Amino acid sequence: MIRLPGLIDPHVHVREPGQTHKEDWDTATQAALAGGVTMILAMPNTKPPIFDASTLDLALDSAKQKARCDYAQFLGAGPDNADTVAALAPKAAGLKMYLDSTFGELRLDDMTLWMPHFQKFPKDYPIVLHAESRTMAAGILFAALYDRPVHIAHVSLKEEILLIKAAKERSIKVTCEVCPHHLFLTAESPSPSGRGDGGEGRLAVRPRLASQQDVDALWENLDVIDCFATDHAPHTLAEKDSENPPPGFPGLETLLPLLLTAVDLGRLTLDDIIQKSVINPRQIFRIPEQPETWVEVDENTTYEIKAAEQFTRCGWTPFEGWKVKGRVRKVVLRGKTAFEDGKILAEQGYGRNVR
Numbered sequence: 001m002i003r004l005p006g007l008i009d010p011h012v013h014v015r016e017p018g019q020t021h022k023e024d025w026d027t028a029t030q031a032a033l034a035g036g037v038t039m040i041l042a043m044p045n046t047k048p049p050i051f052d053a054s055t056l057d058l059a060l061d062s063a064k065q066k067a068r069c070d071y072a073q074f075l076g077a078g079p080d081n082a083d084t085v086a087a088l089a090p091k092a093a094g095l096k097m098y099l100d101s102t103f104g105e106l107r108l109d110d111m112t113l114w115m116p117h118f119q120k121f122p123k124d125y126p127i128v129l130h131a132e133s134r135t136m137a138a139g140i141l142f143a144a145l146y147d148r149p150v151h152i153a154h155v156s157l158k159e160e161i162l163l164i165k166a167a168k169e170r171s172i173k174v175t176c177e178v179c180p181h182h183l184f185l186t187a188e189s190p191s192p193s194g195r196g197d198g199g200e201g202r203l204a205v206r207p208r209l210a211s212q213q214d215v216d217a218l219w220e221n222l223d224v225i226d227c228f229a230t231d232h233a234p235h236t237l238a239e240k241d242s243e244n245p246p247p248g249f250p251g252l253e254t255l256l257p258l259l260l261t262a263v264d265l266g267r268l269t270l271d272d273i274i275q276k277s278v279i280n281p282r283q284i285f286r287i288p289e290q291p292e293t294w295v296e297v298d299e300n301t302t303y304e305i306k307a308a309e310q311f312t313r314c315g316w317t318p319f320e321g322w323k324v325k326g327r328v329r330k331v332v333l334r335g336k337t338a339f340e341d342g343k344i345l346a347e348q349g350y351g352r353n354v355r
């Protein structure tokens with residue numbers, strides 16, 4: 001049995017308010033605990049999006065009633081809310097800016113719309129960018145111009161990780177995260193829906209699954225990667241198998257088993273997991289330590305990932321049938337056993353807002 005600190009997932013789509021048929025604060029935090037994650041940072045592309053005081057209250061009220069693990073909520077950057085979100089910064093995980101198209105309404109196309117956010121959002125709280133490829137280069141230029149930290153979400157391409165490496169070498173204040181699906185799947189991976197095209201249906205995700213060369217570049221540049229993040233983005237099977245499949249995968253329950261399997265194969269160390277899933281996210285997002293909080297893992301148990309055993313409401317996983325080594329046995333959160341042997345023991349409302 002190994003003991004790890006509780007993991008922090010800095011990128012989770014909880015779907016409440018507005019799309020609780022996909023997930024809500026109850027099921028998302030159950031999935032988190034089952035995966036050894038004791039704190040989630042929730043993304044703002046809900047319905048409505050979280051972009052002012054009243055929508056922030058809407059999300060935080062639900063979280064307060066339902067969350068079983070600790071959390072904080074991101075604000076979303078819109079075309080005219082830079083003053084509003086800057087004032088709300090102390091109550092939020094940070095600011096999320098959607099600079100490329102993805103699921104939801106929040107998107108800032110024009111760079112003049114980025115400027116007020118970079119000017120006004122307090123520098124001690126991170127701005128998280130959904131910015132792919134050349135948009136990412138523009139985002140990193142903004143970090144340099146405004147001399148403030150940015151955190152790049154879900155890096156997936158070789159050109160991106162090399163750009164971030166170069167920016168770090170120039171002391172530009174940039175950090176980044178990588179998702180398990182971009183480390184373990186490629187555009188050629190067989191689709192669990194049987195379509196096999198990797199571009200539609202269940203394997204639709206933003207950023208898209210990339211080439212083997214891109215995946216290899218991420219593994220070769222592990223030292224440039226600050227955090228692991230799931231980008232847990234649940235959509236129901238009916239939605240994923242529809243004519244117009246929304247992008248996104250659930251990921252909270254498969255993160256740690258996949259990482260532990262990589263440790264078993266010698267591709268990662270336990271220290272890498274602790275650094276990138278606890279220490280770095282805590283520092284980047286200025287999160288207080290969770291006292292008396294740990295995860296017990298049976299590192300020798302091999303098992304098969306099955307959607308039927310998961311707590312997420314979306315009912316599927318892109319890793320169905322994968323054999324992994326390392327099972328989460330027990331999670332203790334602030335002195336209380338929150339998960340043990342497949343059972344969620346923390347009650348709704350036990351989770352705390354860390355802001």
Ligand code: DOR
Pocket residue numbers: 013045102103104130204205206207233234246247248249
């Ligand atoms: O695949 C994705 N799904 N990428 C995103 O950026 C958003 C997410 C979602 O909210 O479904």
Ligand code: ZN
Pocket residue numbers: 011013043231233
């Ligand atoms: Zn996301």
